[in-house]
Amino acid sequence: MEHEPLLMIPGPVPIPQRVRAAMTRQAINHRGPEFGAAYADTVRTLKTLFGTENELYIISGSGSAGMEAGVANFARDKRIVSLVNGKFGDRFAKIGARYGTVTALESGWGTPLDLAALERELEAGAEVVTMVHNETSAGIRNPAPEVGKLARKHDALFIMDGVTSIGGDDVRMDEWGVDVAVVGSQKCLAAPAGLAAIAVGERAWDRISEKRPFYLDLAAYRKSGTKAPMETPYTPAVPLFLALCEACKIIEEEGVDARVARHRRMTEAVRAAAKAGVSNSSRPSTNTTPTRTP
Numbered sequence: 001m002e003h004e005p006l007l008m009i010p011g012p013v014p015i016p017q018r019v020r021a022a023m024t025r026q027a028i029n030h031r032g033p034e035f036g037a038a039y040a041d042t043v044r045t046l047k048t049l050f051g052t053e054n055e056l057y058i059i060s061g062s063g064s065a066g067m068e069a070g071v072a073n074f075a076r077d078k079r080i081v082s083l084v085n086g087k088f089g090d091r092f093a094k095i096g097a098r099y100g101t102v103t104a105l106e107s108g109w110g111t112p113l114d115l116a117a118l119e120r121e122l123e124a125g126a127e128v129v130t131m132v133h134n135e136t137s138a139g140i141r142n143p144a145p146e147v148g149k150l151a152r153k154h155d156a157l158f159i160m161d162g163v164t165s166i167g168g169d170d171v172r173m174d175e176w177g178v179d180v181a182v183v184g185s186q187k188c189l190a191a192p193a194g195l196a197a198i199a200v201g202e203r204a205w206d207r208i209s210e211k212r213p214f215y216l217d218l219a220a221y222r223k224s225g226t227k228a229p230m231e232t233p234y235t236p237a238v239p240l241f242l243a244l245c246e247a248c249k250i251i252e253e254e255g256v257d258a259r260v261a262r263h264r265r266m267t268e269a270v271r272a273a274a275k276a277g278v279s280n281s282s283r284p285s286t287n288t289t290p291t292r293t294p
C-alpha cells in the first residue's frame, strides 16, 4: 500500500480522495461542453472566495504564474511600489522589476508594512501597488483594505497576492478595492498544485498594457473565457482543472463561512500549541543530564 505522507506545510496540502479521483478520468475535449461547464462551475465558486463579481480566469501554472500575469498585463512600464515583509513580497518586487520600475518598501520579515511610506510613494506618482495578503514566509496577514483605500485615493492599481489567503480566510476583493487578485490551487483550495486563478476588475481592464506576454496574455484568456462553452486560449492542464472543480464542490458543501471559521480555529490551535511548546522548553529543567531529541 502507498505510504501516505502527512504534509504539514502551507501547501501543497493533502488532497481529498474525491479530488484525486477526478484527476484520473479518461481525457476529455478541452473545447467541449463538459470542460466548459467544469470551468464555469469552478469560476463561480472561486468568485465567492475572492469576494468578487469581476471576471476570473484560470491559468495552467502555479501561483507565481498568476502573480506574473498580473504584473505583465497591468504594470508594464509603470511605476510600481512593492510592499515587502517576507519572501513572497520580495518575489512580487522581483517580478515587477522585469516589467516596470519598482520601489520596494521593505519592513523586516513579519513586521507591519509602512503605510505612511506607501502614501508618500503614491503622492509622488506610483501607478501600481503590489502586496501579499497573507505573507506565508513570515506568518503575517497584511492590511488589504487599508492598502486598497490608499491605492484608490491616488488612482493607482492594486495587485494582490492572495495565494495563501483566498479559500482559507475572509477576502473581499470588491469591497477592499483590489483590482487584480491571485490564488494558487495547492493552498487553501486543497486541490493539486499547478493552477492559478486571477480575478481582474474594470479599472485594470481599462489599463491593460498594449505590450502583453503571449502565454499569459489575459486579454486572450478573456476572449476564450467569455465564449460558450468556456475555454482557455491554449490547451489547459485538464486533469488539474477537473480536480479543482471537485475541490470547489467540497468547498461549497462545507460553506465558505464555515471554512474560514475552521481555518481560524486551526490557526489559534497551532499558535497556542507552539507557544505552549516554547514555554515548556524554556522552563528550567530539573534533570541535570543533557537530553537530545531523536
Ligand SMILES: Cc1ncc(COP(=O)(O)O)c(C=O)c1O
Pocket (backbone or CB within 6 Å): 010, 062, 063, 064, 065, 088, 132, 134, 135, 136, 137, 161, 162, 163, 164, 184
Ligand atoms: C503568499 C505566496 N505567494 C506566492 C507563492 C508562490 O506560489 P507557487 O509556488 O504556487 O508559484 C506562495 C507559495 O508558497 C505563497 O505562499
